[in-house]
Amino acid sequence: MDVKGRPTTRGTARGTYAVGDERRSRILDTAVEHFAQWGFHAASLARIAKDVGITQGGLLHHFRTKEALLVSVLEASDEHDIERFFAEECATVAEWFHRLLDLTAHNARRPGRTRMFNALVGESGDPEHPAHAFFTRRYRTLAEDAAQSLRRGVDSGELRPDTDCPAEARQLLAMMDGLQLQWVLDPEAVDMPAQLHRHLDRLYRALSASGTALPPRTTD
Amino acid sequence: MDVKGRPTTRGTARGTYAVGDERRSRILDTAVEHFAQWGFHAASLARIAKDVGITQGGLLHHFRTKEALLVSVLEASDEHDIERFFAEECATVAEWFHRLLDLTAHNARRPGRTRMFNALVGESGDPEHPAHAFFTRRYRTLAEDAAQSLRRGVDSGELRPDTDCPAEARQLLAMMDGLQLQWVLDPEAVDMPAQLHRHLDRLYRALSASGTALPPRTTD
DNA sequence: GTCTATAGTTCGATAGAC
């Protein structure tokens, strides 16, 4: 009867999610689109519910409050995939750069989620915003993970020993977010993956101990 | 009696603005803070009016609708200063880079306006947003102006002839916006001007025909 | 699990007194 997050393992099959969870994830997907269009404050539970095909009361059975819905959306989003993109150990920095390019190409194929993150990150600059802590923490974690990926490159001799890893990490995140901002506003005018590729190519040339261009992906 | 934008030149002194215009600009300043905190949709005319010290009815005497207020805020903002930062002819690209650093330092001193732009840019990814056209156009113009500043550097021989000016322009804007996003969320963790300086320094080394570092500002 | 009904706010905007 309780719906608090966990799958209500009904029936016998292990790993089988209850039917209700399908509705739950339909709500989450719909909420992404609404937060993308309206931001958090201006999004409306009634409109979200209507899009899902239920009433507001029905929606609030799954998520007690609007804020709880936001938290669930953020947690259920690709955040974890993205964090893995940044954290996962790669054999080389070059390989890691290619992963970042994959991530950007991925985001270009999911305009809904991408727009939602732009809207919520901007909105959550206000310390009172319910997602402020989430995003502040997110950038700290991403910056640390990215810095560590670069640090490994320094240690292996792939990158120059004088590389300022924390600074490069912040700049890398900034470039990705900034391109995303422009791309959402005007996708025709900005080839986001191509632009990032140009940037990473030159960055690799500047940071690599050999001074060579970014080598093509190793299928490994 | 009409308040539509122009100063109601009352009395005799030329260039003297009527008393009412002081109230008008108080409203605009207050609105900046509210749009920064709430975005457009969730900002409230009643709350803004209360902060100004008048009633909602009084506010709507100066700005007929909420959307008109937004437009006035955007037009009255430092947008024009910023566009001048990008468009103004500089003797050298190095000099222009130093101007961009000035702009970033300037933004770091006006967190209200900076937060507002982050919030509104993110929100206006939605094509229905009242500021969508404004920001789409803004980035096109800024990118063109920046590209032209670089182009002049290529023509003068300061930059390498194979410089892709439009692409570099978009990346420059992206880096500035991305750093701003992180800075607003966590000013302690991100030294925005210093980070941009590092970036521009390396960029200049990569783009300059001589391959030298960004020269210090020429007081001219 | 979804519904209806509703409480209690707050919203943008209008009208008219002063």
Next chain:
DNA sequence: GTCTATCGAACTATAGAC
């Protein structure tokens, strides 16, 4: 130029029927 008063609509959240 600012006020009060008010309209109609939308909002989050709760309560209880089924």
